[in-house]
Amino acid sequence: MNYVIDELEIGQKASFTKTISENDVYLFAGISGDMNPAHLDEEYARSTFFKKRIAHGLIAASLISNVLGMKLPGVGTIWVKQDLEFLAPVYFGDTITATVEIVEVLKDKKKVKVSAYCVNQNGAVVLKGMGIVSPPKVKVE
Amino acid sequence: MNYVIDELEIGQKASFTKTISENDVYLFAGISGDMNPAHLDEEYARSTFFKKRIAHGLIAASLISNVLGMKLPGVGTIWVKQDLEFLAPVYFGDTITATVEIVEVLKDKKKVKVSAYCVNQNGAVVLKGMGIVSPPKVKVE
Numbered sequence: 001m002n003y004v005i006d007e008l009e010i011g012q013k014a015s016f017t018k019t020i021s022e023n024d025v026y027l028f029a030g031i032s033g034d035m036n037p038a039h040l041d042e043e044y045a046r047s048t049f050f051k052k053r054i055a056h057g058l059i060a061a062s063l064i065s066n067v068l069g070m071k072l073p074g075v076g077t078i079w080v081k082q083d084l085e086f087l088a089p090v091y092f093g094d095t096i097t098a099t100v101e102i103v104e105v106l107k108d109k110k111k112v113k114v115s116a117y118c119v120n121q122n123g124a125v126v127l128k129g130m131g132i133v134s135p136p137k138v139k140v141e
Numbered sequence: 142m143n144y145v146i147d148e149l150e151i152g153q154k155a156s157f158t159k160t161i162s163e164n165d166v167y168l169f170a171g172i173s174g175d176m177n178p179a180h181l182d183e184e185y186a187r188s189t190f191f192k193k194r195i196a197h198g199l200i201a202a203s204l205i206s207n208v209l210g211m212k213l214p215g216v217g218t219i220w221v222k223q224d225l226e227f228l229a230p231v232y233f234g235d236t237i238t239a240t241v242e243i244v245e246v247l248k249d250k251k252k253v254k255v256s257a258y259c260v261n262q263n264g265a266v267v268l269k270g271m272g273i274v275s276p277p278k279v280k281v282e
Contacts, residue, residue, distance in 0.1 A: 016174060024172045031165045031172075032203030033157060036210035038217070048217070057220050058206055062173030062199050069177035076179075076189070079198050082225045 002074025002136045008105050008112055014072035016063050017097040020090055025055050032056065055090040060118040060127045063098030068133055072100050073112065076136025080111065083129035088120070095121040103130070110134060143215025143277045149243050149253055155213035157204050158238040161231055166196050173197065196231040201259040201268045204239030209274055213241050214253065217277025221252065224270035229261070236262040244271070251275060 003012075025039055037044035038054055045053045061084055068077050090096060096118050104113035112135055117128035144153075166180055178185035179195055186194045202225055209218050231237060237259050245254035253276055258269035 018174055027168050028172055028203065031169055031200060032207050033159055034203065034207040034210050036206075036216060036218075038210070049219075056203070056206055058199050058203055059172060061202075062169065062175065062197070065177075065197055065199055066173050066175040069175050069179070075177060077177075078190075079227050081227070084223045084225065086220050086222070 001071060002076050002140050003072065004137065004139050005105065005107060005110060005112065005135045008073060008102050008135060010102055010105065012072060012102045013099060014067050015097050015099040016066045016071070017095060018063060019093065019095045020055050020059055022092045024059055025053070025092065028056050028059055032058075050089045053092060055092065055094075057084070057086045057090075057127065060090050060096050060098070063096055063118060064100060064116045064131070067098050067100040068114070068131070072102070073133060073135035075140045076138060078134040080132040080134055082116070082131040085128050086126070087128065088124050088126040090120065090126050096126065142212060143217050143281050144213065145278065145280050146246065146248060146251060146253065146276045149214060149246050149276060151243055151246065153213060153243045154240060155208050156238050156240040157207045157212070158236060159204060160234065160236045161196050161200055163233045165200055166194070166233065169197050169200055173199075191230045194233060196233065196235075198225070198227045198231075198268065201231050201237050201239070204237055204259060205241060205257045205272070208239050208241040208257075209255070209272070213243070214274060214276035216281045217279060219275040221273040221275055223257070223272040226269050227267070228269065229265050229267040231261065231267050237267065
């Protein structure tokens with residue numbers, strides 16, 4: 001599914017929700033090589049501000065990638081720019097909803113500006129930031 | 142390994158290099174749920190501007206997470222903010238080097254500003270952006 005630029009308007013939204021598992025974190029550690037004990041070492045994590053292991057911040061961000069590339073604007077979208085502000089930890093078992101909202105349609109530049117944010121099961125915003133994407137040129141059903 | 146704020150100075154750098162595999166992309170698709178055919182469907186990808194499957198942009202960004210959380214400032218670092226500008230595709234088999242450089246030490250705010258970038262085996266910058274991190278308070282050897 002996707003939307004070409006003429007189908008996009010301010011206020012349009014899409015979301016994706018996923019419970020972040022220990023598996024996600026351990027696989028992400030392998031992909032990134034980021035073996036920071038804050039993510040992998042429960043004994044170490046107990047001594048930190050967060051008191052237990054937390055997910056890599058980019059795992060929440062990956063759910064934004066999901067929405068942009070599959071829903072809004074969807075297949076064919078090119079991600080040009082994204083600002084990320086990490087606001088709160090994501091614990092194993094947290095259910096994160098990523099939402100993308102169109103905030104500006106730059107028709108002359110063939111780009112759209114989006115507001116993206118991730119919220120946990122308690123309604124806390126864990127991640128937010130503005131992004132710029134180039135929507136697909138061709139409509140796919 | 143890590144550096145507390147008094148050990149950090151402008152110009153300090155650290156890097157991490159990894160060849161991005163098909164495995165990385167398929168695992169990241171599972172973690173994110175981002176099944177965009179640009180990453181997973183070689184037939185579809187042939188019809189795109191990039192001509193073949195490309196890695197998710199956040200996989201390159203994950204190597205920045207690696208450097209920040211393990212090398213500079215290292216263990217105990219909290220990632221506060223990161224801007225990402227996706228400049229070029231990462232193809233399967235590309236070898237990406239992520240570098241983090243300290244550009245400002247904000248002692249009063251107990252934060253540092255970093256410049257982060259990812260370069261491929263041909264020297265092309267695929268991703269760059271400024272970030273803000275809170276360095277560890279306690280020195281770990």
